[in-house]
Amino acid sequence: MASLTDTWRARFDRSGRVVITTGKVGLGCMFGIALGFTAGGLLMILESPMWSWSWMIGILSVGFFGVLGLPLFASQFVNPDRLIVTTGGVELKRGWPNSKRNLGRLAWSGITGIDTAEVPSGSGRTTQMTVIRLTPAAAEHIAKSDSEILASLRATEEKLIGGPGLSLPSTLRGGAEPLTAFLTEVWRRFR
Numbered sequence: 001m002a003s004l005t006d007t008w009r010a011r012f013d014r015s016g017r018v019v020i021t022t023g024k025v026g027l028g029c030m031f032g033i034a035l036g037f038t039a040g041g042l043l044m045i046l047e048s049p050m051w052s053w054s055w056m057i058g059i060l061s062v063g064f065f066g067v068l069g070l071p072l073f074a075s076q077f078v079n080p081d082r083l084i085v086t087t088g089g090v091e092l093k094r095g096w097p098n099s100k101r102n103l104g105r106l107a108w109s110g111i112t113g114i115d116t117a118e119v120p121s122g123s124g125r126t127t128q129m130t131v132i133r134l135t136p137a138a139a140e141h142i143a144k145s146d147s148e149i150l151a152s153l154r155a156t157e158e159k160l161i162g163g164p165g166l167s168l169p170s171t172l173r174g175g176a177e178p179l180t181a182f183l184t185e186v187w188r189r190f191r
Contacts, residue, residue, distance in 0.1 A: 017086045021080045021173055022172060022173065037061050041062040085183065089106050089190075090132070106134075111187055114130065116131065116177060117129055128177070129176055
């Protein structure tokens with residue numbers, strides 16, 4: 001059986017284009033977790049006296065996981081994040097509610113390297129992410145379209161990954177290692 005990287009390579013060689021979307025299994029797991037915390041929060045609300053600690057935690061759980069999390073994860077099933085890889089470069093199209101954070105087409109010449117970085121994910125754990133290292137001109141071009149909030153998030157991202165770059169969503173199909181291997185191979189071919 002062919003690996004995911006081999007499948008992407010074959011598609012790319014056939015058509016000169018590959019679209020890598022958010023993995024449905026990971027999204028399903030995240031949706032299930034949010035659903036579980038929402039149900040637990042509802043139970044805490046129903047079984048606890050009003051204004052008790054468990055009642056307030058239940059309200060927060062339903063508010064965060066039910067009101068924010070469930071619609072976010074459900075929307076990703078309908079409009080997933082997409083990384084479009086072509087002979088000319090890469091393009092990241094974010095699904096709702098991140099659609100304003102779409103990265104325009106980034107030419108291979110604006111990339112100085114592609115690697116995997118570990119970023120803190122809480123509780124002492126780390127998450128592996130594919131990082132696209134950018135030339136100063138490419139980083140400046142991307143920064144021009146950033147809002148004030150997005151600019152501060154990008155500054156934090158640059159501190160985490162160690163320089164101008166872009167970390168791809170960890171929810172993209174295949175995970176960081178295969179994605180990094182495939183993008184590096186295509187970048188070396190077309191830069």
